[in-house]
Amino acid sequence: NAGVMQNPRHLVRRRGQEARLRCSPMKGHSHVYWYRQLPEEGLKFMVYLQKENIIDESGMPKERFSAEFPKEGPSILRIQQVVRGDSAAYFCASSPSIRASDTQYFGPGTRLTVL
Amino acid sequence: QQPVQSPQAVILREGEDAVINCSSSKALYSVHWYRQKHGEAPVFLMILLKGGEQKGHEKISASFNEKKQQSSLYLTASQLSYSGTYFCGTEKAQGAQKLVFGQGTRLTINP
Numbered sequence: 001n002a003g004v005m006q007n008p009r010h011l012v013r014r015r016g017q018e019a020r021l022r023c024s025p026m027k028g029h030s031h032v033y034w035y036r037q038l039p040e041e042g043l044k045f046m047v048y049l050q051k052e053n054i055i056d057e058s059g060m061p062k063e064r065f066s067a068e069f070p071k072e073g074p075s076i077l078r079i080q081q082v083v084r085g086d087s088a089a090y091f092c093a094s095s096p097s098i099r100a101s102d103t104q105y106f107g108p109g110t111r112l113t114v115l
Numbered sequence: 116q117q118p119v120q121s122p123q124a125v126i127l128r129e130g131e132d133a134v135i136n137c138s139s140s141k142a143l144y145s146v147h148w149y150r151q152k153h154g155e156a157p158v159f160l161m162i163l164l165k166g167g168e169q170k171g172h173e174k175i176s177a178s179f180n181e182k183k184q185q186s187s188l189y190l191t192a193s194q195l196s197y198s199g200t201y202f203c204g205t206e207k208a209q210g211a212q213k214l215v216f217g218q219g220t221r222l223t224i225n226p
Binding site for chain 2: 004033035041042043044045048056058059091103104105106107108109
């Protein structure tokens, strides 16, 4: 059973470009979470999605950031017009349900560098 | 609100014990513990649910005191492989599933 997959693992963008980060959850998992981690800091919640629905986007900046989890295909975190402050590691996690006993399994992350 | 972890960093010799604490100012439903090595994904260790339970995983165990809104992670007879940054993630209500992580505790194990 493959784990959570993210691609690309490393992404370099110039200021003003768009960044697209992809996440394929574990097989059988329908809940996806995105977190951002700045160097030497903890993980900050961004958004929680189920198939075709955004459940909680309270941690996501209102502008330039969007997320989707379509019926088919991976979840996408999209950052438009990137700025240097967007440089961070972006982790995706998935879980099979929202039971408290179900843990979130993390993918390897995408390290975004904005030049 | 972000839980507070203490200590921020600890250095041990192989075989020594460590305790990492995670405290919240708000009532908690569950606490999730993860370990992250540099440049890698966080790896799940264990979940503790409301009810004051304790859990163990090899030589790593944890407790959750919901009255004190605090969880502690215990590492006994530490091994070199235990090195990394430990994060607690808290959930304030059942099904909320939005984990709020502490700032991390960096653990270094020296031979």
